Amino acid sequence: xxxxxxxxxxxxxxxxxxxxxxxxxxxxxxxxxxxxxxxxxxxxxxxxxxxxxxxxxxxxxxxxxxxxxxxxxxxxxxxxxxxxxxxxxxxxxxxxxxxxxxxxxxxxxxxxxxxxxxxxxxxxxxxxxxxxxxxxxxxxxxxxxxxxxxxxxxxxxxxxxxx
Amino acid sequence: xxxxxxxxxxxxxxxxxxxxxxxxxxxxxxxxxxxxxxxxxxxxxxxxxxxxxxxxxxxxxxxxxxxxxxxxxxxxxxxxxxxxxxxxxxxxxxxxxxxxxxxxxxxxxxxxxxxxxxxxxxxxxxxxxxxxxxxxxxxxxxxxxxxxxxxxxxxxxxxxxxxxxxxxxxxxxxxxxxxxxxxxxxxxxxxxxxxxxxxxxxxxxxxxxxxxxxxxxxxxxxxxxxxxxxxxxxxxxxxxxxxxxxx
Numbered sequence: 001x002x003x004x005x006x007x008x009x010x011x012x013x014x015x016x017x018x019x020x021x022x023x024x025x026x027x028x029x030x031x032x033x034x035x036x037x038x039x040x041x042x043x044x045x046x047x048x049x050x051x052x053x054x055x056x057x058x059x060x061x062x063x064x065x066x067x068x069x070x071x072x073x074x075x076x077x078x079x080x081x082x083x084x085x086x087x088x089x090x091x092x093x094x095x096x097x098x099x100x101x102x103x104x105x106x107x108x109x110x111x112x113x114x115x116x117x118x119x120x121x122x123x124x125x126x127x128x129x130x131x132x133x134x135x136x137x138x139x140x141x142x143x144x145x146x147x148x149x150x151x152x153x154x155x156x157x158x159x160x161x162x163x
Numbered sequence: 164x165x166x167x168x169x170x171x172x173x174x175x176x177x178x179x180x181x182x183x184x185x186x187x188x189x190x191x192x193x194x195x196x197x198x199x200x201x202x203x204x205x206x207x208x209x210x211x212x213x214x215x216x217x218x219x220x221x222x223x224x225x226x227x228x229x230x231x232x233x234x235x236x237x238x239x240x241x242x243x244x245x246x247x248x249x250x251x252x253x254x255x256x257x258x259x260x261x262x263x264x265x266x267x268x269x270x271x272x273x274x275x276x277x278x279x280x281x282x283x284x285x286x287x288x289x290x291x292x293x294x295x296x297x298x299x300x301x302x303x304x305x306x307x308x309x310x311x312x313x314x315x316x317x318x319x320x321x322x323x324x325x326x327x328x329x330x331x332x333x334x335x336x337x338x339x340x341x342x343x344x345x346x347x348x349x350x351x352x353x354x355x356x357x358x359x360x361x362x363x364x365x366x367x368x369x370x371x372x373x374x375x376x377x378x379x380x381x382x383x384x385x386x387x388x389x390x391x392x393x394x395x396x397x398x399x400x401x402x403x404x405x406x407x408x409x410x
Contacts, residue, residue: 001173003350008178009284010192011185015199016285023206023263028255031213035235038220038228045222 130155172357176281176350198285201277205266234262238396245400249407256296257403260289261396268349268388272381280391281349283342290342293399301406312409341398348391352384 002008135151138144180186180194187193213234216227224232238258242250250257264280271278279285301309313330314323359377363370 001350002176002178003281003283003346005178007192008196008198008282011180011194011196012178012198012279012282012284013288014188014191014193015195015202016279016288019199019202019206020259020263020289023209024255024259026206026210027213027259027262031210031217032235032255032258034217034220035213035231038217038224039232039235041220042222 127152127155127159130159172354172361175277175353175357178282197277198279198282201267201270201279204276205263205270205279208270209262209266234258237261237393241397241400242403245397246404246407250400250403253403257396257399260293260399261392264289264345264395265389265392268392269385271349271353272384272388278349278353280345281353283346286342286346287338289395290338293341293402294338297399297402297406300403301409304407305409309406309409312405337398337402341395345391345395348387352380352387356380356384 131148131151134155135146135148138146138151178196178198180196181200182195185192185194212227213231216231219225219228221228235258238261239254242254242257246253267280268278270276271280298309301312305311313327313334315326315330318326356377359373359380362373363377366373
């Protein structure tokens with residue numbers, strides 16, 4: 001076999017070392033840095049995109065949180081406004097009711113005053129009428145003409161104290 | 164067939180000076196032979212392949228760029244898995260070994276070309292460089308502690324009598340097994356191809372049967388070419404691991 005013929009060993013060894021060293025230099029200085037650079041660039045790009053996506057996601061979550069907060073705020077302020085309006089209306093109604101009550105009480109007492117006056121007047125007239133009736137009745141029944149003062153006294157006695 | 168006959172299956176391994184006569188340099192024969200030419204073609208092919216396929220520097224690689232990146236990543240992963248991050252500085256060397264053997268094997272499969280990895284001197288020099296390099300790295304990192312390589316940690320002391328010689332022999336046989344494995348695989352494959360090709364001619368019309376067989380063997384040889392390059396490289400990585408981490 002030619003593999004075991006030592007005469008070709010030196011040239012094969014020489015060219016192997018030359019070629020291998022040349023290839024090593026070409027690989028380590030030119031080819032490998034280029035491939036490494038491209039792979040690194042790609043990895044960087046992927047990492048970058050992932051970071052960007054992560055950032056956008058965080059931003060979106062923030063916006064969502066803000067939106068939810070705004071809605072909650074609006075809801076609570078609406079509730080507060082509603083409560084306030086209800087309280088205001090209740091206060092107004094109470095005030096009006098009170099005023100009406102006062103007015104009503106005034107009218108009632110005025111009316112009561114008028115009624116009392118009218119009653120007094122009526123009682124007064126009743127005394128006069130009763131006196132006249134009594135004078136006329138005594139005149140007709142027993143024919144005695146009594147003077148007004150006597151009749152009056154008798155009527156007053158019979159009716160009790162009018163006032 | 165006798166060795167002197169014209170179409171011997173081992174004729175394909177004959178190293179001949181391309182200029183027809185030997186060239187000497189300082190008394191040593193350094194003729195540019197068919198073996199040297201195959202090496203040159205291998206170096207040029209690898210360089211052109213890697214440089215031109217990466218020329219686009221595309222973010223999304225095309226076919227050629229993918230091939231170059233796959234070669235890079237196969238070796239990078241092999242080195243990372245077997246050696247770890249300390250292996251990074253040996254990456255260019257391991258990558259050069261892998262590409263040189265892989266493309267040498269492939270180019271040798273082209274009919275009429277020469278397979279320089281089928282020569283024991285070539286595979287042995289590569290294996291010896293790896294062996295010496297790994298041993299130097301081992302002693303540089305661990306000093307005399309590297310001798311503990313030859314005695315498994317935790318074994319009873321008296322077993323040293325048996326274990327140390329065994330470990331020593333297995334360590335020293337590394338360059339032999341590494342080089343002979345590649346050399347033998349290449350020689351056997353190529354001899355087989357030649358022998359069967361001889362049958363194709365000899366059988367005339369019925370030569371179609373060995374021809375079909377030949378097609379299958381050729382496909383198998385491509386597998387062997389890639390596999391042997393892979394094995395050669397992964398063993399280099401494992402030896403590096405042993406030198407750096409000691410088992």
